Amino acid sequence: xxxxxxxxxxxxxxxxxxxxxxxxxxxxxxxxxxxxxxxxxxxxxxxxxxxxxxxxxxxxxxxxxxxxxxxxxxxxxxxxxxxxxxxxxxxxxxxxxxxxxxxxxxxxxxxxxxxxxxxxxxxxxxxxxxxxxxxxxxxxxxxxxxxxxxxxxxxxxxxxxxxxxxxxxxxxxxxxxxxxxxxxxxxxxxxxxxxxxxxxxxxxxxxxxxxxxxxxxxxxxxxxxxxxxxxxxxxxxxxxxxxxxxxxxxxxxxxxxxxxxxxxxxxxxxxxxxxxxxxxxxxxxxxxxxxxxxxxxxxxxxxxxxxxxxxxxxxxxxxxxxxxxxxxxxxxxxxxxxxxxxxxxxxxxxxxxxxxxxxxxxxxxxxxxxxxxxxxxxxxxxxxxxxxxxxxxxxxxxxxxxxxxxxxxxxxxxxxxxxxxxxxxxxxxxxxxxxxxxxxxxxxxxxxxxxxxxxxxxxxxxxxxxxxxxxxxxxxxxxxxxxxxxxxxxxxxxxxxxxxxxxxxxxxxxxxxxxxxxxxxxxxxxxxxxxxxxxxxxxxxxxxxxxxxxxxxxxxxxxxxxxxxxxxx
Numbered sequence: 001x002x003x004x005x006x007x008x009x010x011x012x013x014x015x016x017x018x019x020x021x022x023x024x025x026x027x028x029x030x031x032x033x034x035x036x037x038x039x040x041x042x043x044x045x046x047x048x049x050x051x052x053x054x055x056x057x058x059x060x061x062x063x064x065x066x067x068x069x070x071x072x073x074x075x076x077x078x079x080x081x082x083x084x085x086x087x088x089x090x091x092x093x094x095x096x097x098x099x100x101x102x103x104x105x106x107x108x109x110x111x112x113x114x115x116x117x118x119x120x121x122x123x124x125x126x127x128x129x130x131x132x133x134x135x136x137x138x139x140x141x142x143x144x145x146x147x148x149x150x151x152x153x154x155x156x157x158x159x160x161x162x163x164x165x166x167x168x169x170x171x172x173x174x175x176x177x178x179x180x181x182x183x184x185x186x187x188x189x190x191x192x193x194x195x196x197x198x199x200x201x202x203x204x205x206x207x208x209x210x211x212x213x214x215x216x217x218x219x220x221x222x223x224x225x226x227x228x229x230x231x232x233x234x235x236x237x238x239x240x241x242x243x244x245x246x247x248x249x250x251x252x253x254x255x256x257x258x259x260x261x262x263x264x265x266x267x268x269x270x271x272x273x274x275x276x277x278x279x280x281x282x283x284x285x286x287x288x289x290x291x292x293x294x295x296x297x298x299x300x301x302x303x304x305x306x307x308x309x310x311x312x313x314x315x316x317x318x319x320x321x322x323x324x325x326x327x328x329x330x331x332x333x334x335x336x337x338x339x340x341x342x343x344x345x346x347x348x349x350x351x352x353x354x355x356x357x358x359x360x361x362x363x364x365x366x367x368x369x370x371x372x373x374x375x376x377x378x379x380x381x382x383x384x385x386x387x388x389x390x391x392x393x394x395x396x397x398x399x400x401x402x403x404x405x406x407x408x409x410x411x412x413x414x415x416x417x418x419x420x421x422x423x424x425x426x427x428x429x430x431x432x433x434x435x436x437x438x439x440x441x442x443x444x445x446x447x448x449x450x451x452x453x454x455x456x457x458x459x460x461x462x463x464x465x466x467x468x469x470x471x472x473x474x475x476x477x478x479x480x481x482x483x484x485x486x487x488x489x490x491x492x493x494x495x496x497x498x499x500x501x502x503x504x505x506x507x508x509x510x511x512x513x514x515x516x517x518x519x520x521x522x523x524x525x526x527x528x529x530x531x532x533x534x535x536x537x538x539x540x541x542x543x544x545x546x547x548x549x550x551x552x553x554x555x556x557x558x559x560x561x562x563x564x565x566x567x568x569x
Contacts, residue, residue: 046080048080048083048087050083051076055073058072058073108196109364109467110308110310110361110364110365110366111193111198111310111464112352112368113189113460114367114369115204115314115315115370115372116314116315116317116345116370116371116372117315118317118371118372118374118392119317119342119345119403120382120385120392121385121398121401122387122388123342123384123403124138124346125138126141126403127386127403128386131382132338132339132342133339133343135346136346136353137346137369140349140350140405143407144367144408145406145407145408145450146403146405147403147405147406149401150401150402150403150404150456151454151456152164152371152373152374152457153173153457153458153497154497154499155374155393155394155399156373156392156393157372158175160373160457162174162175163457164458164460165182165189165190165208165461166182166186166188166189167458167459167462168186168458168477168478168479169478169496170499170500173186174186175208181210184219187476188220188221189312189460190310194310196465197307197308198308198309199224199307199308200221200224200309201223201225201309201312202222202226202312203224203226203265203268203312203313203314204226204313204316205227205261205265206227207228207241211225213244215244217243224272226240226265226268228240235257236261238253261316262315263348265313265314266348269355270352273311273356276361308468310468313352317341327340339382349369353367363409366408366464367406368408368460369406370402370404370457371402372402374390374393374398374399374402376391386398387532388401388532389532389534395497395499395504395515404455454493455482456479456480456495457479458478459479461477462477462480463482478556494552494556495507495509503517503519504517506553508528509549509552511530512525512528512545512549513525514546514552515534516550516553523547525537525538525549
């Protein structure tokens with residue numbers, strides 16, 4: 001009987017630990033609960049050693065009625081759940097308290113990563129486009145650096161975004177298609193910079209994190225999030241998720257088409273940048289809302305406001321003609337829509353950069369503008385791949401090589417750049433509130449800083465980690481670094497891509513590119529300099545080289561023991 005009393009007291013004490021969980025986590029709206037049922041307690045392994053010991057004592061106790069034994073066992077399992085939750089929240093609280101103070105202090109750069117989905121290598125004026133107007137990104141390239149050989153980790157879509165965020169190729173990231181999610185334990189750009197003391201934001205349609213709750217936001221280290229419900233994204237979305245809560249997109253809820261996806265996401269980005277002021281004042285604290293949920297959000301905002309920030313923005317470019325734009329050109333409606341959508345996206349980038357300038361953030365902010373893979377739709381008319389073969393969804397150059405323009409203050413990124421002239425682009429006036437800029441007259445007077453070395457978007461996580469002065473440099477990644485020239489003269493970096501759905505994979509080293517339709521088929525080999533269209537298979541002429549590249553593909557494709565979560569329906 002004495003043992004029974006001790007067990008009961010232990011259960012009561014452990015159950016009281018639930019206050020730790022409720023105090024540490026943000027308030028959430030009450031959810032309807034099912035009526036209490038009394039099935040036999042589940043036979044499972046307790047997570048906490050103390051609870052396991054108490055369960056063993058209960059099993060060995062012979063003087064307890066079965067009903068009392070069942071109730072005690074259930075109470076112990078409940079206590080195990082509460083204690084596990086309390087320990088996890090305590091661990092998170094300690095991690096938050098011990099977040100690395102950036103080595104650079106106030107000089108740690110902000111980081112803005114802008115991804116334009118489906119933007120082709122040849123879609124921008126600074127990459128040779130002559131028909132589509134992109135004056136804002138062209139001007140940004142003129143004052144920054146334009147990379148000429150940057151490759152996406154996959155030919156578009158969520159798998160490509162997964163590589164960009166994790167530094168891992170498709171075989172290792174766990175993102176094979178649009179329904180996959182990044183595994184919870186995967187280190188991403190957001191987690192790396194968050195641990196370096198940054199506040200983080202993710203604004204855009206793609207959602208590899210499933211940021212549909214505040215628990216997911218905390219787990220993925222995303223402090224601010226805007227994402228859509230539907231994929232592919234509607235040109236005029238009706239609903240979105242903001243910080244884990246479903247919200248209505250203004251002006252579109254009743255079926256109107258007044259606020260496009262690009263404009264909505266741009267406005268959300270500008271609003272986010274407007275809150276980057278510091279320090280927190282007494283007036284800020286006095287403005288604390290009364291609602292518990294709003295109060296938690298406001299506290300999060302005040303806590304993060306003075307930190308350097310990492311902002312990931314993804315803007316969709318509708319390629320299917322569902323966002324009509326008026327253009328005075330003798331083109332088809334589809335061609336006008338594509339050109340107008342790209343110009344609209346260019347204006348959105350211009351507004352974001354201009355807002356950084358107005359908020360006096362630009363001089364201490366790394367800005368990267370890139371794409372997630374090759375274009376689809378009307379490719380040939382505009383030469384959207386810059387003359388490269390293939391398009392989005394294919395493992396040819398046109399589906400893999402992407403525009404990549406950056407302004408990266410105080411770094412070694414210019415160590416192997418080449419200066420070319422001219423670009424034929426004049427500076428465009430800042431137009432923060434003009435949705436579609438006017439064409440810019442051409443002049444031959446400007447120089448263009450070009451980074452010719454081959455790089456991959458897999459390199460971003462190491463590069464940004466270094467820029468954020470993180471002491472937790474990611475190791476389990478496939479990428480290198482954008483900074484400097486890590487390769488010795490005479491060596492060629494091997495790039496690897498795969499499409500697990502079709503079994504197609506490819507690798508490139510210098511001018512040599514190998515393609516394999518599936519692991520059981522022989523490798524096809526192409527000389528991309530002599531045969532840029534990848535039309536003539538010369539594997540029989542260079543069997544040793546084909547064998548080496550096949551071995552490189554096998555090594556890169558070795559699976560990591562990691563299972564991707566599945567997106568909830």
